[in-house]
Amino acid sequence: MDRVTDVAAAMESTVESLLGVLESARLAQSPAVPPAQLRVLTIISRGPHTNMSRLAEALDVVPSSASRLCDRLEATGLLRRVPD
Structure with a gap:
């Protein structure tokens, strides 16, 4: 036993x-990417020169919300924003 x-x-x-x-x-x-940020990356991967207005429209959010999502992605190193 x-x-x-x-x-x-x-x-x-x-x-x-x-x-x-x-x-x-x-x-x-x-990084663990939240769904909303993953949507941003998906949209941008399809159109790398997407501006904030087009991104907000594609996400169906106001530009400030899209900008905050991009800020978070930039902070993690997954996105680099450049002036239009």
């Missing part, structure tokens, strides 16, 4: 370690 208990304890420890590794890998995905 001790052998079965030892095997079960070893398996439990292994599973816990594997779950820890998987969770670390999930958290390490950098």
